[in-house]
Amino acid sequence: MTTTAPESLDADGLLTDNAQLIAGDWVPAKTGEAIDVLNPATQEVLLRVPRSSAADIDAAVRAADDAYGSWRDTSPATRGELLYRWAELCRQHEQDIDTLESMEVGRPHWGPSPIPKILTFTAGLADKITGQTLPSAQPDVLGMTIREPYGVCGSIIPWNAPGPLMVNDVAPALAAGNTIVVKPAEDAPLTCLLLAKLATRAGIPPGVLNVVTGYGGEAGAALPAHPTVRRMSFTGSPETGSKVMEACAKNLIPLHVELGGKSPQIVLRDADLDRAVPTIARAITVNTGQVCAAGSRVIVEEGMRGKLVDALSEAFGKVTVGPWYEKVQMGPLISAKQEQRVLGYLDIGRAEGAEVVVGGNKLSGEKYDRGFFVAPTIFDGVKPEMRIAQEEIFGPVLSVLGYSDEDEAVAIANGTKYGLNACVWTKDVNRAVRLARHVQAGQVSINTFGSAGVIGAPFGGYKHSGFGRTMSAESINEYTQVKSVIINGAD
Structure with missing residues (x-):
């Protein structure tokens, strides 16, 4: 082949x-x-x-x-x-x-x-x-x-x-x-x-x-x-x-x-952003965000929100998009139906008052016109009750939400009907373990996302993410x- x-x-x-x-x-x-x-x-x-x-x-x-x-x-x-x-x-x-x-x-x-x-x-x-x-x-x-x-x-x-x-x-x-x-x-x-x-x-x-x-x-x-x-x-x-x-x-x-899921990535003030940012970006752009466990919500301490959004914007701007057979990092959405779904959520996010920082559009040009290509997108200013923060989009759309203290971070993370995957970024092991125990998800990763190559880690959801x-x-x-x-x- x-x-x-x-x-x-x-x-x-x-x-x-x-x-x-x-x-x-x-x-x-x-x-x-x-x-x-x-x-x-x-x-x-x-x-x-x-x-x-x-x-x-x-x-x-x-x-x-x-x-x-x-x-x-x-x-x-x-x-x-x-x-x-x-x-x-x-x-x-x-x-x-x-x-x-x-x-x-x-x-x-x-x-x-x-x-x-x-x-x-x-x-x-x-x-x-x-x-x-x-x-x-x-x-x-x-x-x-x-x-x-x-x-x-x-x-x-x-x-x-x-x-x-x-x-x-x-x-x-x-x-x-x-x-x-x-x-x-x-x-x-x-x-x-x-x-x-x-x-x-x-x-x-x-x-x-x-x-x-x-x-x-x-x-x-x-x-x-x-x-x-x-x-x-x-x-x-x-x-x-x-x-x-x-x-x-x-x-x-x-x-x-x-x-499915609406997986949160909780970023604490002491997180190593050089390590976190590339992983956060990949967690929502891999397979064009069409992953049940995609890290679609970033929950960041307000004091470092601007710094993180700037770093993520730079990372998203470097994501190459195109047909799978070119040397790219992100391909098309699976179908016209899925493309319309994702574009619809981009409109919903704008209407709800969220700010498009990067992307937010269908890609055009010779290599895009025959396929279903949408730019990787970051929404800032997202509130927990917004649809883009609650519903699974199944596309390369990242919502950034701020928090003031650890209890609020956990409340936002747990504030959807889903509970499949989650991540915590911190250098503090005690806080990491405490958050891992309080977040309602079938799998919680610390300073990485997903199973990270661990063989035999059980995978499945809490709440509406399923069972088994x-x-x-x-x-x-x-x-x-x-x-x-x-x-x-x-x-």
């Missing part, structure tokens, strides 16, 4: 036009209809994928159900070995995976793909799923617990990071002995299909992993509503997440959801259920 031009798509036979994986076969939708997948930097068609319906979801779920018994009874060591093989193939095709995801999402290269590491980490957990022994009041009785798979699981993947998010669901599900049906986002399904092809080459049996493409309101809606699906995972918007939860409630099945954890040993527990076994050994 080329890394120099978006027009060329040669994945060494790893992608098939208008085909999805069901029961080990690459097939079109039963209706024969297809969806064009566009390059958001140029609006050129990359490939077609099937426009599946409930009938295709039913076929995939049936295939997963047929494969479940055999896969459940496959030894954990063998399941782990197959995941290791999948990881190795992903490592061999790392450039293909990274380039394809850049093409369909529009983001510049991130560097080494995390996918092989995710698969390798999870493969090592497959034979370490354990239970407990339990004491009894009767000397001849032994109690114990065992963890067992659910059966057929469903996973709905968003478009912003389809590859890593897919394996974050699929790997623990398969390691624990489940089978799974994946429905990727219609805007960016190609990386998921590529990973599925590599999984089959690694020896994952037919039906264990199925990937069905299509629109959310059609194929996506049918997956959690299917009566054979025993567990669901969803990453996406709160609006769609609520619909998925309703479908799961009707079938009384458990659900893991990650529904991925990216760690906790993910295995998400895909298993506990059974109590009582043994009476008396003669």
Whole structure:
């Protein structure tokens, strides 16, 4: 696959036009209809994928159900070995995976793909799923617990990071002995299909992993509503997440959801700005701000607000923007719909009285006119109650809010419905720990943002950001259920 031009798509036979994986076969939708997948930097068609319906979801779920018994009874060591093989193939095709995801999402290269590491980490957990022994009041009785798979699981993947998010669901599900049906986002399904092809080459049996493409309101809606699906995972918007939860409630099945965030970065007076500013800028411009954990709010002590805004303005002014295949730091938004959403919030911020310090506009010019490019933007003078400080924009828009004391900083940080990620910038360890304990977020970083390469750090939200954890040993527990076994050994 080329890394120099978006027009060329040669994945060494790893992608098939208008085909999805069901029961080990690459097939079109039963209706024969297809969806064009566009390059958001140029609006050129990359490939077609099937426009599946409930009938295709039913076929995939049936295939997963047929494969479940055999896969459940496959030894954990063998399941782990197959995941290791999948990881190795992903490592061999790392450039293909990274380039394809850049093409369909529009983001510049991130560097080494995390996918092989995710698969390798999870493969090592497959034979370490354990239970407990339990004491009894009767000397001849032994109690114990065992963890067992659910059966057929469903996973709905968003478009912003389809590859890593897919394996974050699929790997623990398969390691624990489940089978799974994946429905990727219609805007960016190609990386998921590529990973599925590599999984089959690694020896994952037919039906264990199925990937069905299509629109959310059609194929996506049918997956959690299917009566054979025993567990669901969803990453996406709160609006769609609520619909998925309703479908799961009707079938009384458990659900893991990650529904976005409005992540705060609290900057204390003693913070090292030379260290903080580049990270703060990257935390909102990486993937064009289309990241659930994006650091979209900076909460800074009033006495250093001006200094920080000046430094951030300079950093934002140096962010290079363009098509993914150029040496740039920020690419386009995924679609015209997303572009209109972000531009709408820029208008809302102005109307609310916030000051645009940098950006605030759609980019124009020869290299921008075919894509969905918006300038990285800083709003100053933001009040906690403003919509731009409360609602997830999912774009490169940073809101700067001031505080007078630590209690106010915590109140502002916790003053949204979200609680996914947070960061504290300070040299004072005691204050850092105190703030980390008081901020309502599933992950809090000190003097960095995100997991910073930590392997196995659980990821998930508080409040409306969702529930359940991925990216760690906790993910295995998400895909298993506990059974109590009582043994009476008396003669």
